[in-house]
Each structure stands twice: as C-alpha cells, then as structure tokens.
Amino acid sequence: MRKNLLGHVKRVVIKIGSGVISDQKGLEEGQIASISRDVCALRARGLEVVLVSSGAVAAGRGDLGITGRPQSIPLKQAAAAIGQSRLMRAYKEAFNSQGTKVAQVLLTRDDLANRRRYLNARNTLMTLLEYDIVPIINENDTVVVDEIRFGDNDNLSAMVTNLTESSLLTILSDVDGLYDKDPRKHPDARRISEVERVTEEIEAMAGGAGSLVGTGGMFTKVRAAKRAALYGAGTIIVNGRIPGILPRLFDGEELGTYFLPARDRMAAKKHWIAFTKKPRGKLFVDEGARRALMENGKSLLPSGIKGVEGGFERGDAVRLCDLDGVEFAKGVINYSLPELLPILGKKTSEIAAILGYKYGDEVVHRDNLVLNK
Numbered sequence: 001m002r003k004n005l006l007g008h009v010k011r012v013v014i015k016i017g018s019g020v021i022s023d024q025k026g027l028e029e030g031q032i033a034s035i036s037r038d039v040c041a042l043r044a045r046g047l048e049v050v051l052v053s054s055g056a057v058a059a060g061r062g063d064l065g066i067t068g069r070p071q072s073i074p075l076k077q078a079a080a081a082i083g084q085s086r087l088m089r090a091y092k093e094a095f096n097s098q099g100t101k102v103a104q105v106l107l108t109r110d111d112l113a114n115r116r117r118y119l120n121a122r123n124t125l126m127t128l129l130e131y132d133i134v135p136i137i138n139e140n141d142t143v144v145v146d147e148i149r150f151g152d153n154d155n156l157s158a159m160v161t162n163l164t165e166s167s168l169l170t171i172l173s174d175v176d177g178l179y180d181k182d183p184r185k186h187p188d189a190r191r192i193s194e195v196e197r198v199t200e201e202i203e204a205m206a207g208g209a210g211s212l213v214g215t216g217g218m219f220t221k222v223r224a225a226k227r228a229a230l231y232g233a234g235t236i237i238v239n240g241r242i243p244g245i246l247p248r249l250f251d252g253e254e255l256g257t258y259f260l261p262a263r264d265r266m267a268a269k270k271h272w273i274a275f276t277k278k279p280r281g282k283l284f285v286d287e288g289a290r291r292a293l294m295e296n297g298k299s300l301l302p303s304g305i306k307g308v309e310g311g312f313e314r315g316d317a318v319r320l321c322d323l324d325g326v327e328f329a330k331g332v333i334n335y336s337l338p339e340l341l342p343i344l345g346k347k348t349s350e351i352a353a354i355l356g357y358k359y360g361d362e363v364v365h366r367d368n369l370v371l372n373k
C-alpha cells in the first residue's frame with residue numbers, strides 16, 4: 001500500500017527537527033552524517049530532495065552558556081546566529097564527502113507573504129534543484145520579529161512543500177510518529193499508522209514538545225500535515241534517529257504515520273492565500289453577499305460590503321466576515337482602503353464614475369478567494 005502511495009513521488013521536502021540532530025550538549029555531527037547518507041540514497045533513486053532543517057539554536061546556545069531553552073528572543077536570535085553557520089558547515093561536510101553540493105536558504109514569513117518575493121524564492125529553489133544542489137532551508141531567526149515569523153519549522157516545511165510543488169512532506173522527529181497520546185508521558189500510547197483526514201480528534205491527540213531542543217511538539221506537525229494535505233501533498237512523520245529509515249520508507253515499509261493528501265486539493269495560489277499571505281484587514285459583508293460567495297461561487301462586489309476594518313493596499317489579503325464578525329473566507333483585494341471607502345455598498349456600474357477609473361467589478365475576485373470550510 002505505502003509503496004504505491006510513494007511510487008509517484010518525484011520531489012520530497014524533508015524536515016529535520018532539532019531533536020534529531022542535537023542533544024543537550026549541542027549538534028550531533030554523527031546524526032547529520034547519517035541523515036545525509038539517507039538523503040543521498042534517495043537522490044540516487046532519482047528523487048529530488050529539499051531539506052528544511054532546525055538546529056541552529058541548539059547548535060549555538062552552548063557558546064552563550066545556555067543549556068535549556070533561551071529565555072528571551074534576543075538570546076534565541078544570538079544562539080541561532082552562532083549555530084546556523086555551524087549547522088551548515090556540518091551539512092556541507094557530510095554531503096560534500098558523498099559528492100553532493102548544498103545551498104543555504106534562510107526565509108522569513110514576509111519573504112513568502114509577498115507574491116513577487118514568493119515567486120523569487122521559488123525560482124531560486126527551482127534553479128538549485130535544476131543544478132542538482134540540495135537546498136537546506138531554515139527560518140532566518142536572527143532577523144525575525146513576531147509578525148514575520150513562521151513560528152516553527154513544521155509550519156515552514158508545509159509552506160515549502162507548496163512553494164516547491166512537492167508531492168510529499170517527510171517530517172523527521174525524535175519519535176516514531178503520531179501516537180494516540182504523548183508516548184513520553186504514557187507508556188501505553190499506540191502509534192497511528194495512517195490518518196485519512198486531520199480531524200479535531202486527531203489534533204487533540206497531539207501534545208507539545210518533548211525535549212528541551214524541540215519547539216512545537218506533535219501539534220505543529222499535525223497542523224503542518226493538514227496544510228500540506230490541502231495543497232495535495234501527503235505527509236509522513238517518522239523517527240529520524242534511526243539510521244537508514246528514509247530508504248526503508250521509500251521501499252514501502254509501513255513506518256511512522258502517513259497523512260493522506262486531501263481529495264479536494266487546493267490550487268497552489270489559493271493555498272498561499274490561505275496559509276502564507278498575512279491578512280491586513282477585514283471586510284464585513286451582508287447575508288446576500290456571504291451566500292453568493294459561499295454557495296454560488298461568486299466574486300465579492302462592492303454592493304454587499306457594509307463595513308471595513310484595518311488598513312490595506314491593493315493586492316493585500318483581507319478576511320471576509322459576516323455582520324456578526326464571524327470570518328468565513330480570505331481573499332486578495334483589488335482596491336486599497338482609500339479607494340474602497342467611497343464605493344462601499346455601491347453598484348459596480350458606479351465604480352468608474354466615483355473613482356475616475358476601475359480595476360474591475362470585483363473587490364475580491366473568485367479566483368483569489370479561499371472559503372473556510
């Protein structure tokens with residue numbers, strides 16, 4: 001069954017958790033060497049591999065005299081600044097010794113939230129793959145502030161799966177997959193081999209980080225799997241501390257937890273609107289407009305908009321809410337706030353007369369609209 005599922009995969013994103021390549025003392029270079037051997041074995045079978053690796057903070061914090069989690073953002077950023085080059089050097093040595101070249105790509109959420117920069121990042125990654133180089137991606141921890149953070153690399157890896165149009169996300173962690181409860185706390189916990197759909201019940205099983213080096217725990221992995229599924233990619237969570245696990249996985253062994261792709265896949269652009277682009281404001285629409293969007297597949301016209309909140313430019317993402325403030329969709333807006341205010345509630349035939357121009361009848365076009373389900 002697994003063999004069939006993985007047989008069609010041409011490009012895979014592999015996310016490596018801090019707990020897989022580091023311990024209390026810092027980076028474990030032996031682990032990095034072992035994973036790079038596995039990755040080279042997959043490449044030798046013709047797979048294209050994109051890596052998302054954590055571990056910068058764990059690799060650098062020792063120099064600051066820290067053994068647990070850094071207690072402030074500046075300390076975490078300083079640890080990442082020290083550790084990122086150490087992390088990359090370890091990967092470079094491990095891959096180069098097997099004749100494979102690597103490249104470092106550091107991203108913030110802002111880099112992907114802007115469509116032009118998103119496409120730039122995509123071009124860079126595609127070029128690296130074309131030249132047979134393994135991209136190694138991490139969040140650019142040293143410059144991020146809260147508004148531009150991915151927050152955790154599980155989330156980042158789901159976005160990279162969409163960005164690189166990969167059909168599989170493989171998350172390497174320090175645990176054998178998703179269990180029905182945290183196996184560190186409950187010795188009787190049972191591994192779940194396959195998840196058809198991430199329901200609330202599945203989300204409730206997943207707890208927080210299990211070690212002092214991990215960040216999001218199982219919860220952020222399950223959420224990443226949910227996002228990847230909507231884009232049409234499957235996700236596998238396996239134990240990256242077991243040498244040789246990746247080739248075994250691709251041989252079809254039923255290891256870890258496999259999350260199936262959703263049947264009604266979202267196009268890459270809609271996925272980007274739903275999960276990567278950050279909304280800048282809200283539109284409050286009447287019941288007729290809400291129904292036209294939700295039930296009849298229509299675009300949003302100015303006549304149904306009753307109120308706005310926040311400041312936004314043309315091309316920003318906004319949340320669409322009903323008159324009770326309940327959000328039901330997200331979309332990319334064609335008019336900036338100053339342009340929208342005078343045409344609120346007006347007919348489309350009046351737009352050009354009021355503004356002196358128009359970008360189109362739609363305030364949010366159907367093609368740039370994602371409904372919450």
Ligand SMILES: Nc1ncnc2c1ncn2[C@@H]1O[C@H](COP(=O)(O)OP(=O)(O)O)[C@@H](O)[C@H]1O
Pocket residue numbers: 016017018019020054172173174175177178179180181182183184205206207208209210211213214215216217218219
């Ligand atoms: N239901 C669960 N199944 C498996 N692991 C879980 C579960 N709930 C919480 N965890 C914890 O999640 C940890 C993995 O996440 P994390 O520590 O963030 O590692 P990583 O560095 O790989 O991202 C496991 O070590 C485990 O203790």
Ligand SMILES: N[C@@H](CCC(=O)OP(=O)(O)O)C(=O)O
Pocket residue numbers: 016017018019053054055056057058080138139141151152153154213214215216217
């Ligand atoms: N960017 C951070 C990793 C953040 C993170 O999500 O860590 P993890 O939960 O181990 O995947 C670092 O390199 O230390």
